[in-house]
Amino acid sequence: MRIPLFAMERMQSTWENLVDYNLSESGVHPMRVEELLDDATDREGLLGQELVYAQSNGTIGLRERVAAMYPGATVEHVEITNGGSEANFVTMWHLLEPGDEVVCMVPNYGQTLGLADVFGGVLKPWPLRLSPDGRRWGVDLDSLRVLVTARTRVIILCNPDNPTGARIPAADLDAICAVAGRVGAWVVSDEIYRGAELDGVETPSVWGRYERAVITSGLSKAYGLPGLRIGWIVGPAPTVAATWSHHDYTTIAPGTLSDRLARVALQPATRARILARTQRILRANLPVITDWLDAHRDRFTYVPPEAGAIVYVRYADSINSTKLVDRLRVEKSVLIVPGDHFGMDGYLRIGFGSETRYLRDGLDRLADLLRSLPGPAATTA
Numbered sequence: 001m002r003i004p005l006f007a008m009e010r011m012q013s014t015w016e017n018l019v020d021y022n023l024s025e026s027g028v029h030p031m032r033v034e035e036l037l038d039d040a041t042d043r044e045g046l047l048g049q050e051l052v053y054a055q056s057n058g059t060i061g062l063r064e065r066v067a068a069m070y071p072g073a074t075v076e077h078v079e080i081t082n083g084g085s086e087a088n089f090v091t092m093w094h095l096l097e098p099g100d101e102v103v104c105m106v107p108n109y110g111q112t113l114g115l116a117d118v119f120g121g122v123l124k125p126w127p128l129r130l131s132p133d134g135r136r137w138g139v140d141l142d143s144l145r146v147l148v149t150a151r152t153r154v155i156i157l158c159n160p161d162n163p164t165g166a167r168i169p170a171a172d173l174d175a176i177c178a179v180a181g182r183v184g185a186w187v188v189s190d191e192i193y194r195g196a197e198l199d200g201v202e203t204p205s206v207w208g209r210y211e212r213a214v215i216t217s218g219l220s221k222a223y224g225l226p227g228l229r230i231g232w233i234v235g236p237a238p239t240v241a242a243t244w245s246h247h248d249y250t251t252i253a254p255g256t257l258s259d260r261l262a263r264v265a266l267q268p269a270t271r272a273r274i275l276a277r278t279q280r281i282l283r284a285n286l287p288v289i290t291d292w293l294d295a296h297r298d299r300f301t302y303v304p305p306e307a308g309a310i311v312y313v314r315y316a317d318s319i320n321s322t323k324l325v326d327r328l329r330v331e332k333s334v335l336i337v338p339g340d341h342f343g344m345d346g347y348l349r350i351g352f353g354s355e356t357r358y359l360r361d362g363l364d365r366l367a368d369l370l371r372s373l374p375g376p377a378a379t380t381a
């Protein structure tokens, strides 16, 4: 079956473990197992855990912990998946029929755009708009009202957004749900960066605003636990029951140890400790990268992210973004993401969630590469 190349994941899968500095990651530096465990953790129970198949839609204990984060949700509203990516996959697979229109907020991570194509949907990109003062990315409700038709099956959100780091405010979510409600469309909101807000104010969820809302999320980004491969779907009970049977065809069940460690991570006190760690990293490193960008203000403009460990940067050099990223990788062994992967040449996505020294060293190498380019003044002359 023909599939569109998921260019960003393909690039990261190929190079992220081979370069000296991987600044292509969008989450914070991952936790170690011993950092996750605390004195209250049953370590013997963990070591004695039989490696059986876990309950295939996630243990009741884990689903209870996830449900507790979404007011009014019960275990029937939750399915545990292998990462947020499987949550997106089975949700789109379940919801889409060939010919359905999919209105997708862009730029975004890209998986759901590709899946819309794979499942025969008709993709209608819905671009975020930069405010006139250039200080904020936001949704354009008027253009949404035009894009959504009786054939629209799904409106896809990424909130907070990868790559811009923008949050959709509650009033806009309500307005989006109202537009969806006019035609009975689903709103699928990928909220995997929720909890990674720079100001500590949790991003409003679409949960509870609309009867046809589905949330996908997981532990990979805001929690710094990508290696657990734990994601989830939260939605109406019949929808979740249906996606569970799609899951039978993909991976059957989450990893037993992952389910167990996710239950540890989502205990209220541990969860608070993990999210505090995330915010500490974000707040320590954001000034490192913004100072660096400001020192190169002749080439770069950017909107500081509201959430996530990524800055989406516009650059003034005339070099194509993929060429620039390839040169950076080959000549300096640093990996970042080209705007081309979001259909926006002239941009770069730089991750800042790593250890601070590592981030500084990676940026130094990027500065070295920039010195070898003709520079914005020369290219516009």
Ligand SMILES: Cc1ncc(COP(=O)(O)O)c(C=O)c1O
Pocket: 026, 082, 083, 084, 085, 086, 109, 158, 162, 190, 192, 218, 219, 220, 226, 229, 230, 231
């Ligand atoms: C918005 C978004 N959703 C999902 C994923 C994939 O999540 P996971 O690694 O949990 O499969 C990513 C990864 O970058 C992402 O940015």
